[in-house]
Amino acid sequence: MTPNIYTSIALNYFYVFISFGLNMANKTLSGTQFTIKGSKIFNNEKHSTPPEITFQSVMENYNKIVKPKGMVHVDLDIRVLSFDNLDESSMKYNVDFYFSQLWYDERLKVVPSSPNSCISIVGKNAEDLWLPDTVLVNSKASKFHYVTVENRFTTVNLSSGMILQHARISTTASCHMDLRKYPFDKQTCYIAIESYGHDKTELVYNWLLDESSIDEKFNIAVHDKEMANFYVTSAIKSLEKTRHHEASFSSATAKFTFCRRREYFILQIYLPCALIVAVTWISFWITPTSIPARCGISVTALLTLITMLSITNSRMPKVGYIKALDLYLFTAHIFVFMTLIEYIIVLHWLQNGSKKTISPFDWRLKSNYTSSDIFDKENTQSNGNDNSNRSALFCKLLHKRSAIQNERKNANIKSENLSLIDEGSNFKFQNIKSSLVNREQFEILARDDPNCSNVNIDFVARFVFPISFSCFNILYWLVYFKD
Numbered sequence: 001m002t003p004n005i006y007t008s009i010a011l012n013y014f015y016v017f018i019s020f021g022l023n024m025a026n027k028t029l030s031g032t033q034f035t036i037k038g039s040k041i042f043n044n045e046k047h048s049t050p051p052e053i054t055f056q057s058v059m060e061n062y063n064k065i066v067k068p069k070g071m072v073h074v075d076l077d078i079r080v081l082s083f084d085n086l087d088e089s090s091m092k093y094n095v096d097f098y099f100s101q102l103w104y105d106e107r108l109k110v111v112p113s114s115p116n117s118c119i120s121i122v123g124k125n126a127e128d129l130w131l132p133d134t135v136l137v138n139s140k141a142s143k144f145h146y147v148t149v150e151n152r153f154t155t156v157n158l159s160s161g162m163i164l165q166h167a168r169i170s171t172t173a174s175c176h177m178d179l180r181k182y183p184f185d186k187q188t189c190y191i192a193i194e195s196y197g198h199d200k201t202e203l204v205y206n207w208l209l210d211e212s213s214i215d216e217k218f219n220i221a222v223h224d225k226e227m228a229n230f231y232v233t234s235a236i237k238s239l240e241k242t243r244h245h246e247a248s249f250s251s252a253t254a255k256f257t258f259c260r261r262r263e264y265f266i267l268q269i270y271l272p273c274a275l276i277v278a279v280t281w282i283s284f285w286i287t288p289t290s291i292p293a294r295c296g297i298s299v300t301a302l303l304t305l306i307t308m309l310s311i312t313n314s315r316m317p318k319v320g321y322i323k324a325l326d327l328y329l330f331t332a333h334i335f336v337f338m339t340l341i342e343y344i345i346v347l348h349w350l351q352n353g354s355k356k357t358i359s360p361f362d363w364r365l366k367s368n369y370t371s372s373d374i375f376d377k378e379n380t381q382s383n384g385n386d387n388s389n390r391s392a393l394f395c396k397l398l399h400k401r402s403a404i405q406n407e408r409k410n411a412n413i414k415s416e417n418l419s420l421i422d423e424g425s426n427f428k429f430q431n432i433k434s435s436l437v438n439r440e441q442f443e444i445l446a447r448d449d450p451n452c453s454n455v456n457i458d459f460v461a462r463f464v465f466p467i468s469f470s471c472f473n474i475l476y477w478l479v480y481f482k483d
């Protein structure tokens with residue numbers, strides 16, 4: 001029994017010793033491992049330190065007021081989302097676009113090249129860096145977008161010192177427009193880019209060009225080229241200076257060309273205007289004595305054109321030249337006004353003709369005029385009440401009246417002694433008198449007959465006015481609509 005007790009005690013001490021040795025060995029290995037991890041041989045701070053920590057350490061000694069050394073080259077890029085509200089009256093337009101700037105700052109080149117050397121900064125935190133003082137010179141108002149976050153971020157490459165700033169901007173910019181060909185015009189608008197405080201010896205702008213772009217008219221990407229009244233025909237990056245740039249500062253220009261849609265003006269202005277002018281030509285077929293009808297048509301058409309001209313120019317700037325639309329409306333005014341002038345000439349001719357018209361009581365038949373010269377009895381009986389024959393009869397009397405005009409001036413003949421009966425015929429002048437109601441009807445029949453005048457003014461006007469207006473339209477549309 002005794003030896004077994006000693007054996008058990010010895011085994012217990014052995015187990016305790018082994019356990020203690022294992023614990024010490026574990027602590028030793030742990031300390032050795034800590035020492036290895038913390039040794040300078042395996043600790044490379046340039047590779048293991050996150051770029052955020054490195055960037056924070058660099059920014060501790062970074063001065064954003066001082067620009068990078070030497071001349072700074074800023075590369076620009078722009079991508080247009082949409083255009084809106086190209087307004088002629090205020091000569092402004094709205095554009096929504098993405099704007100990118102790329103430049104190098106040697107102070108941020110702190111780590112060797114590696115895939116994990118870039119850091120992105122969102123929003124206003126990028127203002128701790130030096131940024132180019134780029135301005136949109138012709139901008140009236142601009143804003144950044146903040147939905148759902150601020151649409152602006154900056155990427156810094158700590159291995160090359162490259163900084164890329166990208167933002168979404170909406171701006172209202174001025175656009176000088178030439179409206180001489182309105183509404184067949186094309187307008188060129190700009191986004192003028194320039195440094196606010198650094199001249200071209202300190203900062204230079206250049207465009208990032210896409211060499212894979214095939215369309216030379218669109219080296220600026222435009223997502224939406226359609227507007228209500230315009231569509232985009234070109235969007236070009238350029239370094240030329242505009243009227244907004246200063247000669248001593250580097251500049252860049254985004255040039256956009258807009259073409260106005262013409263369908264609205266053709267359907268709403270040109271076509272109604274031409275029809276209004278054509279309506280006035282109806283008066284050439286109306287009897288000249290219908291004064292209210294002829295004057296009413298022309299005056300109504302003239303007032304309608306005046307209203308149309310005032311409405312179209314109410315939204316236009318007060319420019320000092322004539323627009324293409326004004327030229328067409330002014331010409332339409334002239335044609336309508338000329339219809340009134342033509343009618344005045346007709347009335348004046350009729351008035352002069354009435355002075356030469358004499359009453360049936362004022363005729364004195366000379367012996368050398370037979371009854372056959374005045375009236376053909378057989379034709380009168382066959383035609384009965386035919387007004388055209390009676391009109392021809394009195395036209396003959398009017399022409400023969402001029403032959404005896406001088407003799408009538410020296411004669412003092414009273415109307416009651418003028419019975420004037422032709423003894424060689426069975427016809428009396430009183431029968432002619434009774435065929436007409438009064439002197440007014442006599443004059444109307446004489447005036448309406450083309451044989452009574454040397455020139456039928458209304459008849460000529462029926463052809464002259466439409467042909468003249470058609471020639472004007474052909475010339476007008478060839479000049480302004482050819483593009």
